[in-house]
Amino acid sequence: MKQTSVVDDVTRAAVELFASQGYANTSVQQVVEAAGVTKGALYHYFQSKDDLLFGIYERLLSLQTERLTAIVARGEPTAETLRAVCVDVIETSVDFLLEGTVFFRSAHMLSAPRQQEVTRRRRAYHDTFAGIVERGQAEGLYRTDIPVAVLVAHFFSDVHYLSHWYKPEGPEDKTVLAHQLTDLFLVSIAASSASALASAAGSTASAEG
Amino acid sequence: MKQTSVVDDVTRAAVELFASQGYANTSVQQVVEAAGVTKGALYHYFQSKDDLLFGIYERLLSLQTERLTAIVARGEPTAETLRAVCVDVIETSVDFLLEGTVFFRSAHMLSAPRQQEVTRRRRAYHDTFAGIVERGQAEGLYRTDIPVAVLVAHFFSDVHYLSHWYKPEGPEDKTVLAHQLTDLFLVSIAASSASALASAAGSTASAEG
Amino acid sequence: MKQTSVVDDVTRAAVELFASQGYANTSVQQVVEAAGVTKGALYHYFQSKDDLLFGIYERLLSLQTERLTAIVARGEPTAETLRAVCVDVIETSVDFLLEGTVFFRSAHMLSAPRQQEVTRRRRAYHDTFAGIVERGQAEGLYRTDIPVAVLVAHFFSDVHYLSHWYKPEGPEDKTVLAHQLTDLFLVSIAASSASALASAAGSTASAEG
Amino acid sequence: MKQTSVVDDVTRAAVELFASQGYANTSVQQVVEAAGVTKGALYHYFQSKDDLLFGIYERLLSLQTERLTAIVARGEPTAETLRAVCVDVIETSVDFLLEGTVFFRSAHMLSAPRQQEVTRRRRAYHDTFAGIVERGQAEGLYRTDIPVAVLVAHFFSDVHYLSHWYKPEGPEDKTVLAHQLTDLFLVSIAASSASALASAAGSTASAEG
DNA sequence: AATGAATGAGAGTTCATTCAT
DNA sequence: AATGAATGAACTCTCATTCAT
Structure with missing residues (x-):
């Protein structure tokens, strides 16, 4: 059957x-x-080998967009929303680790129109994410001394990098890892962290920790 | 001439x-x-097209290893050493952005022996980096509630991701960016950040910031 | 319905x-x-794609053979018969211009047996046409200084060529064109035209018109 | 060697x-x-299979254009020029009978830009030919009761059709054939032939011969 | 040190035709 | 009578590499 x-x-x-x-x-x-x-x-x-590749992206992008939308729709406080989004995208990325590997390695082999389509959808996803961070900044939750674009890239770099080092069969549990990476991110963007950079910017001799 | x-x-x-x-x-x-x-x-x-690719990697790996070694050789305090290393690898990665693009996209196209060679050298580089972090943990500077492997991956994800979003002709200055990303990393791994995860691990409802 | x-x-x-x-x-x-x-x-x-092509030829050849037979059966004087045949085949060819285009371009793509069948039927058609010309020669109407095969080819070349230049939506009326081409043909094969070649054959300097 | x-x-x-x-x-x-x-x-x-086909056309078109230009450049009287051109193009077409076969059968398989290029050059060739006929009309040599376009098509139909019936190994000598076809054409377009159509146009019952 | 014509294996893709339903 | 998924052979074209010069 x-x-x-x-x-x-x-x-x-x-x-x-x-x-x-x-x-x-x-x-x-x-x-x-x-x-x-x-x-x-x-x-x-x-229709083509290209179609095979695009189909993989399509599924992944649709899934992640859908999940992001669902979490945002819950209408929770910003901090909770952002934490949930971060954990979810990391967990989903681990679930689709092969797809992620293909995605980040081979997106540039797509035909030009499809590359644009992928870029468009990823940008929409990032924009939604950036919107949450900006809302948190307005609420005084997150630091404003670093451009949002850098903060967003800082988070997605972890998502992106997963397929380069994470082994599902290894010692790290998926859920634990998701919370660890999320915590590293949230701690670093907290409004209270902002002062660190101010003194560090022009000097490599300041103390931290 | x-x-x-x-x-x-x-x-x-x-x-x-x-x-x-x-x-x-x-x-x-x-x-x-x-x-x-x-x-x-x-x-x-x-000798082959493969040689062309390996040559690019060779140059980049040699350069970064050399710079890392030089910084470590200065024998500065751990915090200063780590900060210097982070800023330097980011700046160097921006200087060799094209090489980075090629590196992360096409390393898997190398012949098996050369892929191993590249992996071996990258691992050596990461191990040195991890050694600095571990020394800092022993000195009480950095949190120990997250595995070193995750902390290291968290940093290199930013380096890796640069070629995916950073535009040299864009508004972000290379040096400023290097300090911003370094700060985000150092803040998140500081020993004082460790408590955040403890309360966050099992719940998405805890407050941060 | x-x-x-x-x-x-x-x-x-x-x-x-x-x-x-x-x-x-x-x-x-x-x-x-x-x-x-x-x-x-x-x-x-x-049964096959070949069948599609053969079907087109079949219809066209049957139609033209049928019309030719009908005209000959009227038993008119040779000159009238030949003129009627010429005008009719040209008009019919204009009516089936698309079929003609396919016919002349793609006959060689038919399977060998069907190509032979088409050739056989076209030859039969040409032979009937040649018979009329020969009867006219015997009656002293048409010149005998040029082989009948050349005269026949000279006529069918016009029929053949229609699909290469004639535009039904263009300025030439179908019936007028049929009479013009027929006239050009009949004038050139008239017994009275025979002298022209005699003096022209070995020289390019003779006068004509 | x-x-x-x-x-x-x-x-x-x-x-x-x-x-x-x-x-x-x-x-x-x-x-x-x-x-x-x-x-x-x-x-x-x-570069492609298409190139092979275009190369064949290129050679044939260049050769014929060159020969036409050379004959026109001799500056002989119109009647002699036209006769020479007709004989020459027929002889050349017999010499390149295989090329002609390919040309007329497969021109439509060329890529669109090359099809246009071929059409452009053939049209230029035909225009030069038409120019000679028109000059002859102005000089009173050729009939004016039939459009020049029809007269030109009437001639080139013979050239075109050669590859469909002429066998180089057959009984017809190339040069004799060229003069026969040329004569048939020149007789039919002579000014003195014009009257024939006048009476024939509206009726199939007129006598000729 | 340098050329570039030639190789040949293998790539992605098409398509007339078949056949279980 | 009609469907359309599936076949599989053949197609055009690419390209890293070699080698006589």
């Missing part, structure tokens, strides 16, 4: 191969062999 | 093309055309 | 696509889409 | 295969096998 479809089998095989060998180093032949289908079947459902 | 060599011209052209189009999408033909040399000349100095 | 059949819709779509893009450049998929039917339906009525 | 180049061998093989099987039915593999070269060598000199 197990129902497998060509689309699912191919997508699964593609994610694994793209993540382990890279998009460019993976031939369509390898994908169809790993998926147990024929080339003709693949091209019946996908 | 000849000021340009085949090796330099080719390397420069390769970095630019690999950064803008990706390694796999760049043909050797494109490289030789952009460098103004012939294929024969390129293959006289490089 | 159903007024369209799969066969008709498909044939119409095939003629248009084959004429505008060429037989080889038109996929069966394009034909079924243009005809508004499915692939299964097409293959229910046609 | 026989010098053969890849370009020549490939072009020769391509003309023969395209003429006998059609462009679309001939694979690049077949061309390289017939030419005795490798695929890589072919693609070193030709």
Whole structure:
């Protein structure tokens, strides 16, 4: 009774191969062999190899956007919202670690229009995130001595980097890790941290800790 | 009076093309055309296309290792050493932004032995960095409630991510940015920040800031 | 009240696509889409793509053979018969200009047996035409200094060429054009024209007109 | 000492295969096998299969344009010029019969820009030819009761049709044929032929011969 | 030191046709 | 009568690399 479809089998095989060998180093032949289908079947459902890659991004972006929207819609206080968003995106990224690997490595191999589409959607996601941080700044929660763009990049750098070092089979638990990274981020952007930079900016000799 | 060599011209052209189009999408033909040399000349100095990529990594890794060693050799207090190292690696990464782009995107396209070599050297670099953090923990400067591996990853994620968002021609000054990111990192790993996680770990409702 | 059949819709779509893009450049998929039917339906009525092409030829050849036979059967004097045949085939060719385009461009793409069948029927048509000319020669109407094969080719070249230059929406009226081309042909093969070649054959300096 | 180049061998093989099987039915593999070269060598000199086809047209168009220009440049009386042009283009077309076959069958398979280029050059050729006819009309040599466009099409139809019926190994001598077809054309467009149409236009019952 | 023509394996993609439904 | 998913062979084209010069 197990129902497998060509689309699912191919997508699964593609994610694994793209993540382990890279998009460019993976031939369509390898994908169809790993998926147990024929080339003709693949091209019946996908217009091009590019489509395979975009499909992976599409799923990930849709999922993350949806989750972000849902959390924001709960209408909790800013600090709680931001913490929930951070934890959630890290956990989701761990769940889709292969997809993330492919995403960050191979986005530049997409056709130009699709690259723009991906960029557009990621930007929308980042903008929503930035909006929460800005609201927190207005409420006096977060420091304002560093541009929001830098704060946002600082957070997403952790998300991005996960696929470069995190091993799901390793010692770090996904949930614990999500809270640890979130805490590192939230501590660093807290309004109370702002003073540190003021004295440190022009000198490497100030004390901290 | 000849000021340009085949090796330099080719390397420069390769970095630019690999950064803008990706390694796999760049043909050797494109490289030789952009460098103004012939294929024969390129293959006289490089054994393979792989060599071109490895050469870029080689230079960047050597430079960063050398700078890290020099800073550590100054024998300053841990806090000053770590701050100096962080600022320096960020500034250097901005200076070699194209190389960084190539590095993080295309390392997986290297031949297996060279991929191992790169990994080995990056690990050595990270280990030295981790050693400084651990020394600081022993001195009571940095929090110990989060594994060092996570703290190290948290820092290098910023370095890594630079090539994805930072625009040298944009509004952010390189030095200012280096200090901002360093500050965000140092604040978050300070021993005094450790308490935050304790209360936050099991709940999303705790207050921060 | 159903007024369209799969066969008709498909044939119409095939003629248009084959004429505008060429037989080889038109996929069966394009034909079924243009005809508004499915692939299964097409293959229910046609054995192969080749069948589509042959069907177009079949219709055109049958029609022209039928019309030629009808005109000859009227038993008019040779000159009248030939004129009527010429005018008719030109007019019919204009009416089936798309079919003509396909015919002359793509006949060589038919399977060998069908190519032979087409050749056989065209030859029969030409032979009947040649017979009329020969009868006219025997009656002293047409010149005998040029082989009949050349005279016949001279006429059919005009028919053939129509699809390369004639635009139904252009200024030339179909009937007028048919009479003009017929006149050019009949004038040139008239017995009284025979002397012209005699003096011209070995020299390019003779006068004409 | 026989010098053969890849370009020549490939072009020769391509003309023969395209003429006998059609462009679309001939694979690049077949061309390289017939030419005795490798695929890589072919693609070193030709950018695409399209290039092969265009190269054939290019040579033919250049040759014919050059010859037309040379004849016109002799500045002979109109009648002599037109006769020389007609004889020459027919003889040349016989010499390049395979190229002609390819030309008329496969021009529509060229990429759009190249199709336009071919059309542009053929039109220029036809315009020069039409100019000679018009000059002859002004001089009272040729009939004016039929549009020049029809007269020009009437001539080129013979040239075009050659590849459909003429066999170089057959009984017709090239030069004799050229003069026969030229004569048929010149007789039919002579000013003295004009009266024939006047009485024939509205009726199929008039007598001729 | 340098050339660039030539190689040849393998890439992504198309498509007429089949067949279970 | 009709569907459309699936096949699989063949297609055009690319490209890192070699080697005679």
